[in-house]
Every structure is written in C-alpha cells, then in structure tokens.
Amino acid sequence: MANRGFDISNIKVTTSQAELIEQGHALRKKVSFEELGTFTPVQRDPLLLIQRIADMLVPELLPERFRRMGASSFTFFRGTAELMAHDLNHQASTHIPVVISGDAHLGNFGFFASPERQFVFDLNDFDEAGVNSWERDVKRLAVSAILAGQEHGFGEKKLHHLARDVAASYQAGISASMKRTTLDRFYPANDVASLLKSIPENDPTTALVNYFTEKASKRNSEQVVKKFTQMTPDGLRFVDNAEITKHTNDDVTKHIGDYLAAYRETARTDIALMLSQYSITDVARHCVGVGSFGSRCYLVLLTSIDGSHLVLQIKEALPTRKSGAEHQLPLSATFEENEGRRIIDAQKILQSASDPFLGYFQSKNRSFYVRQFRDMKTSVDLTTLDWSQFQLYAAACGRLLAIDHCQTPTAPMIAGYLGDSKKFPKAIADWAQAYIEQVTTDYAAFLAVHPKDI
Template sequence: MTPAAFSTGRVQVNKTIAELRRMGKAARTQVPFAALGSYTPTNRDSNQMMDRIRQLLIPELLPERTQRMGASAFAFFRGTAELMEADLRAQPDSTIATFICGDAHIGNFGFYASPERRLLFDLNDFDEAGINPWEWDLKRLMVSVLLAAQANGFKDKKIKQLLPLVATTYRKSIKHMFEQTTLSRFYPMNEVEKLVQASALDEDSSKLLTSIMGRASKRDSEQVVRKFTTLDVRGNLCFRENAPRTTHVDDDVTSHIAAYFAAYRQTLRPDVNLLLSQYHITDVVRHSVGVGSFGSRCYLVLLTSIDGSHLVLQVKEALPTRQQGSQQATHITVALEKTEGQRIVDCQKILQSASDPFLGYFAGTEQSFYVRQFRDMKESIDLTQLDWDQFQTYANTCAWTLAIAHCQSPTAAMIRGYLGNGKQFDEAMSDFAWAYADQVQHDYQAFVDYRLA
C-alpha cells in the first residue's frame, strides 16, 4: 500500500495534533488496555499455513530452511510472520492505523550507513511492511524479546521484569517525539551516539551499541569482494560457490539481469542512476540469507566501475506479505506481485530514519524484486552473546527505535493520545506477550513433530 492510499483511508490526517490525540484517547475508551492485552487462540492449522508459504519458495533450499527454523522457538517465530499476523487480525485492535514494519522482532534491527556515511541503528527488514494497527509491531517485538531471552537461558523472573519496561520505553519514545516539531520528527537520524543519549542509557550499557562501530565501518563492497569472490579459469572475478546457499543458476533473473538492472535504475534518484551508469555487471549469483527469507529468490550482483572499484547489490524477491501468501490457493505470479517491490521500498523509506540510496525495484517475468546495497556498513548484534544487562539495553533500544519509526505516520499523534501516561498499558502488553509465547511454543512443537520427527 502506497503513501497516497494512506491519506484516503479511514482516518483523516488533516487534523491538529490536539484533535488527533483526543481521537486516540477516545479509541482507548472503545478498546481499553485490557482488551488490547488479551489473547484468544484462533482456529487455524499452523502447518497448513506454513506449507502454503513453502510452495512459493525454492524447493532445494527447503531442507536447510526447516533446520534453521527448528533450532529454537525463537528461530521458528522469526520464520513464521504469517501465523502471528493471522492471529492478530482475530484479536481486538486499537483501530489506529499507521505504517508498520510488520515483522519488528528483535532480530530485525541493526546498524547500517546513511548516505552521509554515518552509522545508524534502525529497523532493517520490511518484507511484511504496510498499513496496519501500530500495536502489531510492538506485540511482535515484545514476544520476540521474551522468546529470545528464554533461548538465552535467562530466568522468567527477570523476563517478567523486563517486558513492561520495553513497553514503557516505547511509550516514552512516542512522548519524546511529540515534544518536537513535525519536521524534527521527519529527520530523526538514528545515529548510534544520539540514540544512546536519547534513550538515557548508562555509560556501561551504551558500550554495547558503540563497540561495534569500528567493525561496521570496515564492511563495504570491497570487503564483500574479498570474502565472496574468486577468479575463474579465465582470470575473471566471480562469486565463490557455496551450494546450496550461494550458487550460480540459470533462471529468469540471471538470464535477463542486464534488462532488469536497467529497469531498476529507473526507480532511483537521477543522481544515483547516473552514478550506476559508470558500472557494468561482472557476475550474478543466487545467495540465500536469514531465516524468514531463506528459500526465497535472492541474488548478489557484482558491479565493476570504470576505475576498477566494485559495488555489490542484493536483489530480493518481493513476495506479497506472508499472511497474504499463506492464504493463496493459486500460484502467486507477477500479476499479483507487481506492486510488492514498490510497497517494500516505499515503506522502508518512510519507516527508516535514512534509507539506502540504492534502494529500488523491478518486475521480472514471474516475480517482482527489490534491490539494495549489500553489507554497506551493515552490522547486527548476536543476541546469543549478550549478558542480561546487555540484552535489556538492546531490547529497550529496539523499542525506542520502533516508536520513532511509527511517528513518521500522520496518525502517530493518535498513538500518543491512546497511550496516555499510565503504566497499565505496559502490563497489558506484557500479558499479551506471555500469552502469545505459549501459542508460539504450541506451534513450534507441532512444527517439530510434523517436519523434524
């Protein structure tokens, strides 16, 4: 769904902040915190829904995808956004629609470079992005915090203390954003150092976010070339094979990459398009990554400039949202996918404080795709290596950042009105997280029995 569609939706955005806050407060009387924090299980077959998603993926990659998802309940949760979205649609919601990430679990945040080469921290996955109730993102974040904490072996007593604080952090960030002007909210620039200061972290905790800056600054296309490429028998630079994860294939994308690259360039800013005119395609390889995305059609494209330097772009299949895909009885074709790349790109540009200038999209013969720079100062935190204090810091930083993203929507002032200043909301979100974590554990066990038995 595009930004234009938002302005013609059920909420009129040509109102003052005060009016929107009153509307949000009124929504709270209709859907109180207790209702928002409740969870009623739905009548659905989790394995059947997941099988429909599997039908959209590359068959030879499915065994490894299954192994990755079977590693833990948290890994399973990361790969099954369609289940939670289906369940959320059946629960009471705040009635306040905003642009949301759609898959805001704790593993979908990370570091990346702004166009000005400053290190930022933000959401970094938008395959499920769209216009939906804002609390869907917060609920997914909080459930992921709970599951990741359990996977790390942290005690339930500590987790029960943390979860309300994550909701509190989100609420305080929303309030903080509305102490600024509209234009200031539009230019948040989530620089690591500023984010640490704004979220009031102590000196020891802030080291968690600043310690990897040096490592991230060394990750660029030339580093990717050194790690991922080799010379073929003719002495030409090419991607190194690592099947099935990384392999050269002959398919629609690789066969028509020159035409698709030209179409992609037309979706970029004129200056970036002109920059890319100085590069030619050297190699393209299918390269699968992640958990939720593993098995979809993803590629790396090696570009070489007229001065001999390199640029590596990542091409990812722009599938419909996983909830939509899990409901389809027929094969999804480009006729259904044709706007999905634009949806993902538009939502990423809206929700991130600054976006990759190489972010664009194109439509293939049977699928559509979006494109971004690969590993440019990108870094993520290994959650399994965090101690309890670091884990708390990271979870709260993600909540603070999520609220900043939500405040890019004109209806965000309604969120501010809905939340108010009380802590009952924080407890309600914690209650939901515990209740839904039980659902995830049930679905995970059904998956293990079905796929890994």
C-alpha cells in the same frame, strides 16, 4: 505496468493534533487496555499456513529453510511471521492505522550508515511492511524479547518485566515524539552518537556499541569481493557454497542486464548516473537469514571503469506473509505486482536514513527490490549481550519503533490512546506472555514433522 506502492495521494490530515489525541483517548472506551492485553486463542493449522508460504519459495532450498527454523523457538518465530499475522487478525485492536514494519522482532534492528556515512540504529527489514494497526508491531517486539531471552537463559520473571519495559519504552517514545514538531519528527536522532550519549559513562555497553559499529565500518563491496569471490579462467566469480550461494540459469540471471536497467529507472537520479560507469561481472543466487531464506535472492557483482567493485543485493518481494498464508493463489506478475515498491516505500518512510541504492523492478512473473549488499551494515548478535545490555537493547528497540510509527500522520491518536497509563505496559506483557504458549505449541507441531538434525 503501474507501480503504486503506498497510495498516499489522498492522505491529507486536516484534523488538528489535539483533536487526533482526543480521538485516541476516546478509543479507550471501545478497546480497553485489559482487552488489548487478553490473548484470544485461534483455531488454525500452523503447518498449513507454513506450507502455503513454502509453496511460494524455491523447492530445493526448503530443507535448509526448515533446518534453520527448527534451531530454536526464537528462530522458528522469526521464520513464521504468517502465524502471528493470522492470530493478530483475531485479537482486540485499536485499528489506529500507521505504516508498520509487520515483523518488528529484536533481530530486525541493526546498525547501518546513512547516505552521509554516519552510523544510525534503526529497523532494517521491511518485507512485511504495510498499513495496519500499530499494536501489532509492539506485540511482536515484546514476544520476540521473551523468546530471545529464553534462548539466552534469562529467567521467566525477568523476561515478563522486560516485556513491560519494551512497551513502556514504546509509550515513552510516542509521548516524546508528540512534543516535537512535525518537521523535527521527520528528522529523528537515531544516530549512534546520540545513542552513546544516552549511555552512562564507563558503561560496558559503550564498548559493545563501538564494537558493532567498528565491525560495520569494515563492511563494504571490496570486503565482500574478497570474501565471496575468486579469480577463475573466466574472470572474477562468486564462489558456490552449497545452498547459500549458487550460480543458476533462471529468469533473473539470464535477463539481469534488462532488469538492472529497469532498476536504474527507479533509483535516485544521481545513483542511476553513477551506475552507468559499471558493468556486470557476475550474478549468483545467494540466500541468508531465516524468514527470507528460500525466496529468490541474488548478488550482482559490478565492476567500474576504474576497476573498483560494487555488490548489489536483489531480493524477491513476496506478498506479506498475511496475504501469502491466507490466499492460495499461484505467484504471478499480478499477485506480486508492486510488492517491491511497497517494501522500498516502507523503508523510506520508517527509517531515519535509508540506503541510497534502493530501487525495484518487475520481472516476467515476480517483483524484486534492490539495495547495496552489506555496505556498513551489521545486526546485533543477541547471544553476546549480558542481561543489562539485553535490557537496554530491547528498550531501545521499543523507543525506536515508536519514533518510526510517528512518521505516519495518525500517530497522535496512539499518543491519546496510551496517555501515561501504567496499564498499557502490563497489557502488552500479559498478551506476550500468553502468546509464548501458542508459539511453543506451534514449534512442537513443526518439529514433529521437521525434527532437528541429530
């Protein structure tokens, strides 16, 4: 079965960067900043779109998924990417195509180690990734900043200005990237050491960054083994934990040996060779988060010939929420074909450094991707940030998003469209503020059917 992922075979940009910038500048006459910043309400049933996604998930996990989504408007927003994806289809757009995250909210950035074991800060979720217009990511990031800030108790005026700051930081990131060579853009400086240099001396944010990186440094497979497993008469096994971790007897667990062999064929050659020293000790379904909770995710415990351990995470690669919500098609090998490859390709394109264990495989009816579980990875707990730290974090995400978008050859068109206009940040902030009302309405409709636990 072919695994095409992103078809880049026909992409060859022969137009000069200067010409692309001019094309982007000319787009302002077709799509003004005012149009880009005007939210057009969309008539649709949020519960129907949510249910179409739920129909693709494990039925017994849906109650816990809905409970998590109902915790706050921000967690609801995180768990319903299909709603905003649908709404963005009906908004003004520049239609400048780049590889986008598709779900670039504040919670989808984090710290992790490069293959050289240097800490970097970047996007870390690519389930919704694909080729689409760049402003979709910027708008989702700005909306998430307001929602997360509301959850934190920050004032409305502050958050509106913050949304402008996020957009301005993105704009500055695009401009700065265009001053670098193509090869330099390919090797962005997203390492934590560079991040710390940008923070004023004695700023308390430095201590916070060091805290998160130190926390990440303690995360490895042996730590996972201590936390998630126990010795049983049958050997080392994952501990069942209600809906979170559970031993199952489904297609993946029954054929895990065959599927891991298929995964090894897509992994880097050096990783595939190293994995030949490991044997399978245990496998269990393990679900976390909000947006992906309810999909088929697993942990695989591997034991090496020297007795050490490696834990891999297998995640179901569902079609993007946009596809899943708008097409009432049963899941099948045809429907999910290449989704794992799509996600892995996007991660390699957008991240400054990626997990060397990335790979994918196709089961009888579904698509999956594989990565190392928790290895030197951590996300920022937004509730621990004070206002100045929250501002810095949101702006950093905006700049990183721009750097990631500049991995696509059409990025100079974004630079031309944006220029140094002060109208762009205002447009994004206005759109995001208007969209908050839509999220609030959708959240209320959701709670009417799935009320919070009392």
